[in-house]
Amino acid sequence: MAEEMRIVLRNYGKIDPLKIEDYIAQGGYKALEKARSMDREALIEEVKKSKLRGRGGAGFNCGQKWSFAYQAQADQKYVVCNADEGEPGTYKDRLIMENDPHTLIEGMAICAYAIGATKGYIYCRGEYPHLVDVLNTAIKQAKEKGFLDGFDLQVRSGAGAYVCGEETALIESIEGHRGEPRFKPPYPPSEGLWGKPTIVNNVETFANIPVIVEKGADWYASIGVPSYPGTKVFTLTGDINNKTFFEVPTNTTIRELIYKYGGGIPGGKKFKAVQIGGTSGAFIPEELLDTPVAFDNMAAIGATLGSGAVFVLDETRNIVDVVTRIAKFFEHESCGKCAPCREGTARMHEIMSKLNSGKGSAKDIETLSRLGRVMSYSCLCGLGQAAPAPVLTTIQHFKADYNAKLV
Amino acid sequence: MKGYKEIIASYADVPGGIIEAYHAVQKELSYLPEEAIFEAAKVFNIPVSEAYGVATFYSMFSVKPRGKNVIRICESAPCHVAGAAEVVAALERELGICMGESTPDGLFALEFTECVGQCQATPVITINGKPYLNVSPAKVPKILAEYK
């Protein structure tokens, strides 16, 4: 298999995740010590300069986000880790937490120092009950060693709601409410958990922090594509020989992911499509495979990097069938707070099912396109806005599959 | 076995702890009885409608009685193309119930779920949160035997 570059998974397989001594022996918690010896503004400046951008899907500059929370005046601030990982086909955050929980804890502690937070939460999806124990053990060890002085860190469980990955829904859920997204602004760095300034970052984002502090912003910024530097963890599923994960620099192309790392399509079959970023991602055809995986490069082809899920379909797969399944997902996961999404996802699933059962007409495809366009700008949160992407991109790139199913 | 009152009371001081309390109640009872929702409303000092709203928002919570061992089958796209439908059929056949139902002896409940984050080995099912990987219809009887 092709060579990877492991930053967030640097300790994968090298340490016993439940032994803090192992982590320390690999240089763990040195970055926290260094960070705490730095001036807070200089620390945030360093993170900004590394150009680390959020790994949870939105790609916001991490240091910049931190600076908003740092500047906010409040008697209490919070650091929250988004470990909800609900995007189908994604398990990278689980890999990090399972194999190296201390890198996440260290990243969060550095953030807490930087913005002046004394409390933190890791919101771990309900589907990962075993990780709650791993994280609690690791937190206890870090406390005993004195690394968490002045930082109270707790784990909270989700309970099976994809929308709770959206940062304001996640905050609602920690507060013990239904996980319905809030109107933005205000954004969490000014008003988040219990109305206080809050940083929400993804697991993979936090896992990068200790290494950036240790090796410096310039080193990090020089890896991969300059506008979205560093590495990204990808999880490969579907019709692919190596159904596994890879951490690669962001200038890696989609083609390299599928063929060099993924080992290509099984059974000598031909490639048909790949959906990147999870179930809300675009479907990408063969001719766009030479695109680098970095955030803006993906955006330029109408796709998203998202969570880094890579779902490959071979020539025998029916796109309409797969997209119908995906449409059901969104109908089920829509929280129902806003009408365009609550109604839109239901209608989208209805029309896709009609097309998939061979009862649809060209007019239905037209309706789908219009519905999708309206949803993408009128829905309240990213769930409803992104839900039409698989439908719209497959109508764009794989129209033949739709046409073959018309009455 | 602890009663739901005792369980919920132990989360009274946890800010926003109602979801944790519900998880703990379900661990004992497999579902959230109406009395437990009333109790949670009292302990967390919120209207019953809100306590009920939380209970029904999250797919892992059930306000209806269900089998002790909750089997969830991932139907997200990667598991879908790997043959989740055949696993569904095998489970329904083996247990003699349909998706969404529980066995008459109260031992098993059968539910759909979306991705459970074990997509390196599709199709995936979980039983009481424990994942089973690369599940095929042939493997179903042996997996179920663990819980009988």
Ligand SMILES: Cc1cc2nc3c(=O)[nH]c(=O)nc-3n(C[C@H](O)[C@H](O)[C@H](O)COP(=O)(O)O)c2cc1C
């Ligand atoms: C429907 C929806 C689901 C999301 N799910 C996740 C998730 O599972 N994990 C995550 O880190 N971010 C998720 N996000 C993005 C978060 O809202 C937020 O941007 C992210 O946690 C910020 O962290 P980052 O800047 O480190 O990426 C989701 C967004 C939406 C709209």
Ligand code: SF4
């Ligand atoms: S877009 Fe959908 S998920 Fe988001 S708030 Fe509206 S109904 Fe809820």
Ligand code: FES
């Ligand atoms: S898609 Fe089924 S476990 Fe992830």
